[in-house]
Amino acid sequence: MTTTAPSAVPDIGAIEETARGVVAAHPPRAVPVTELMGAWYDAGLTWVHFPKGLGGLEAPRSLQPVVNRIMREAGGPEPRTVNTIGYGIVAGTIRRYAGPEFAARLLRPLATGEEKWCQLFSEPGAGSDLAGLATRAVRDGDDWIIDGQKVWTSLAHLSRWAVLLARTDPDAPKHKGLTYFIVDMTTPGIEVRPLRQLTGRAQFNEVFLDGVRIPDPQRFGGIGEGWIVANSTLGDERTSLGDRVPARGSGAIADAIQLWHAHPDRHTPVLREKLTRLWIRAETHRLTSDRTRVAAATQATAGPGSAITKLVGSELTQHIYEFCVDLLGPTGTLIDTYSPDAPDDESGPTAIQRKYLRSRATTLEGGTSEIQRNVIGERVLKLPQELRADKGIPWREIPR
Amino acid sequence: MTQEFEFTEELTELRTMVREFCAEVSPQSVVRETMTTESGFDPALWRRLATELGVLGLAVPQSFGGEGAGLVYQAVVVEELGAALVCGPVVGTVCLAMPALTALADDTIRADYLPALVNGDRIATLAAPTAGGRFSADHVAVSATRGENGWTLSGHLAQVPDATSADLLLVAAGTETGVALFAVDGDAEGVARTSLSTLDLTRRQADVTLDGAPARLLAGEDECAAACERALLVASALLATEQVGGGQRMLDETVAHVRDRLQFGQPVGAFQAVKHRCADMLVALEQARSAAYHAVWALEDGTDDPRLAVSLAQAVASESYRWISTSAIQLHGGLGFTWEGSPHLYFKRATTDALILGSAAEHIDHVAERTVDLAPTGS
Incomplete structure (x- = not known):
């Protein structure tokens, strides 16, 4: 007869010790990231609240910031940067909807970054109104056949896997006819084409799906429950807020302050006031993010909510770079290159102008400012919804 | 002490x-x-707040009759009093006089004055020379003279909050060697008070003329500036939380109104033009709340430069409250312009709050001096 000792939940001291052990055995500055993150995963530190064997320790989620700090202090990466969409959206979905064996197969290479993930959600005809999407999934024996087009897919060209929302029932109202799948991006019929942005670069992609065959076990959740599955990760947003708030004066406002000191000849009282107002907005935004973090951690009161910080942060970034270009004067009209192969939008001799151009996306990506204001109005303030022409009618009958 | 924002x-x-x-x-x-009413407040209500609820001296040490609970507690109370527009000497007594007295070193003086303010028996105010909401010795308007029978004060004090009904006037006055802080009885000989007609009827002010009024020295030239400075910082932070409280109430009432008000066959709050303005009101309110409570915590636990934190709070909360209250008028439609509707009461309070302890523009300038104008570090 064998007995299994009850698996005790490790305390904070034990978890810290485990984390220190991993970074000591795999010095972040000396070993490849995949090795480091693999050991981190095997020790259950990637998502401490996950089951053992799946990158977790069944520990309270509130301990994640503690171990992330140890990683950071040892010179390791902020874990989520290894696989942005994988960490931000996919991991929680896998935990909820994949069987344990499949989850084990998927999560470790996700955690190490060896298999990157992308998200096949938005379409040319379905942006803000994501639930109106038209990509079809038709059952064929034990498989599903996917046909359609996705857009604004970041990292598609680098990804091994994707999460996909497709329409399985065009006769149901739009939210009810969707099903959630994961797709191996090496499957025949998938074509990834870079999409050039107004910055000249091609960070995003169009993805064409032509007769793409997906085995049914790669369906997450029930048929027609795709919208629910997709929204289940929204609750994870809390943890993806990060475990700390950036330092005062960091981020975009640092660019503005630095530029201000670099160009004393261009100082005017009007620009000084503009810069001060931007500094005030940046600092207040930072404090609001911190208040959101504290509220989430202590649970005593509801925080301001991510829709507010998203809206404020995105508009602020734009206004900061508008100020910067004004401060530059005629130099602001120059750009070093529009090459699609430019390494990034953050560096080079005209980095400010590049960031100025890139910032136009902040109020579009991840929900436009208009949608954020609707979300705040309807979900936070509980204002009545607009009359919607597509409400309750079969998706097939919605004008498009 | 709790962590910031907890x-x-x-x-x-x-x-x-x-x-x-x-x-x-x-x-x-x-x-x-x-x-x-003539006095603009109800002393019985004020005493109930003091004794029944015990919420006027939460930041006053227990040894002087208070609760010693700290500024965060007092801020929450001021926020709620502001939400309800409670008539009473909140600014003069709670925001200004109590912190000024609490900041003094002399325990005898603190014991002589603070308990009666905490329990609502007496009300007080502070008249300190200011510029842009900051203590400014250059603007002192009262002179102090030491005679055989002690100190007397003479001079003119303009627009002192709650001075009409104050039993105790704390007055910063010029001596031969600087500025010192004095206590003057409100009804002493040589004190003439003229009530002013205020834009916000719930917040009264008076001009005070002192003509050889007998005074007690509370803090000498070495201590007066720091005590007044502290009082003004605390008052500005508390006022910011009042601005948050008023803004929240206006947002709540506006949202309720646009949910109920039907036009074109549907609630006007369903229209994006209205909905988005409400969303922006909430955004402005939450920014103000963060800045205001950051200032309160900064004064409480010293984790930030208090002058920067307070000016940030005043700059943000003043503009937010005024914008929220003007939005409330707009979104209430014609009702928003009536005497009967609530919005004008809050709009007038917002206007007053935004001006009495330094305007937003002045506080933005203070922030600039402490941030943008500083030479970059490490160069």
């Missing part, structure tokens, strides 16, 4: 208690009645 259950209970008390004892009908 609103504990105790704070939530305090908030609920004050809110329910205000709803019962000082609903808007009572506010409207009180604001048209």
Whole structure:
């Protein structure tokens, strides 16, 4: 007869010790990231609240910031940067909807970054109104056949896997006819084409799906429950807020302050006031993010909510770079290159102008400012919804 | 002490208690009645706040009759009093005089004055020379003379908050060697007070002329500036939380109105033009709340430059409250322009709050001096 000792939940001291052990055995500055993150995963530190064997320790989620700090202090990466969409959206979905064996197969290479993930959600005809999407999934024996087009897919060209929302029932109202799948991006019929942005670069992609065959076990959740599955990760947003708030004066406002000191000849009282107002907005935004973090951690009161910080942060970034270009004067009209192969939008001799151009996306990506204001109005303030022409009618009958 | 922005259950209970008390004892009908009386406040209500609820001296040490609970607690109370527009000497007594007295070193003086303010028996105010909401010795308008029978003060003090009804005037006055802080009885000989007609009827002011008024020295030239400075910082932070409280109430009332008001066959709040303005009101409110409570915590635990934190709070909260209250007028439509509607009461309070302890523009300038104008570090 064998007995299994009850698996005790490790305390904070034990978890810290485990984390220190991993970074000591795999010095972040000396070993490849995949090795480091693999050991981190095997020790259950990637998502401490996950089951053992799946990158977790069944520990309270509130301990994640503690171990992330140890990683950071040892010179390791902020874990989520290894696989942005994988960490931000996919991991929680896998935990909820994949069987344990499949989850084990998927999560470790996700955690190490060896298999990157992308998200096949938005379409040319379905942006803000994501639930109106038209990509079809038709059952064929034990498989599903996917046909359609996705857009604004970041990292598609680098990804091994994707999460996909497709329409399985065009006769149901739009939210009810969707099903959630994961797709191996090496499957025949998938074509990834870079999409050039107004910055000249091609960070995003169009993805064409032509007769793409997906085995049914790669369906997450029930048929027609795709919208629910997709929204289940929204609750994870809390943890993806990060475990700390950036330092005062960091981020975009640092660019503005630095530029201000670099160009004393261009100082005017009007620009000084503009810069001060931007500094005030940046600092207040930072404090609001911190208040959101504290509220989430202590649970005593509801925080301001991510829709507010998203809206404020995105508009602020734009206004900061508008100020910067004004401060530059005629130099602001120059750009070093529009090459699609430019390494990034953050560096080079005209980095400010590049960031100025890139910032136009902040109020579009991840929900436009208009949608954020609707979300705040309807979900936070509980204002009545607009009359919607597509409400309750079969998706097939919605004008498009 | 709690970590910044941690609103504990105790704070939530305090908030609920004050809110329910205000709803019962000082609903808007009572506010409207009180604001048209000569004194503009109800001493009985003030005493109930002091004794029944015990919420006026939360930041005053226990040894001087207070609770010693700290500024965060006092801020929550001021926020709720502001939400209800309670008529009373909040600015003069709670925001200015109590912190000024608390900041003094002499225990005898603190024991002589603070308990009576905490328990609501007396009310007080502070008249300190200021510029842009900051203590400014250059602007001192009263002179102090030492005679055989002690000190006397002479001079003119303009627009002193709550001075009409104050039993105790704390006056910063010029001596031969600097500026010192004095106590003057409100009804002493040589004190002439002229009540002013104020834009916000719930917040009274008076001009005070001192003509050889007998005074007691509270703090000498070495201590007066620091005490006044501290009082002004605390008052500005507390006022910011009042601005948050008023803004929240205006947002709540506006949202309720646009949910109920039907035009074109649907609630006007369903229209994006209205909905988005409401969303922006909430955004402005939440920014103000963050800045205001950051200032309160910064004064409480010293984690930030208090002048920067307070000016940030005043700059943000002043503009937010005024914008929220003007938005409330706009979104109430014609009703928003009536005497009967609530928005004008809050709009007038917002206007006053934004001006009495330095305007937003002045505080933006203070922030600039402490941030943008500083040479970059490390160069």
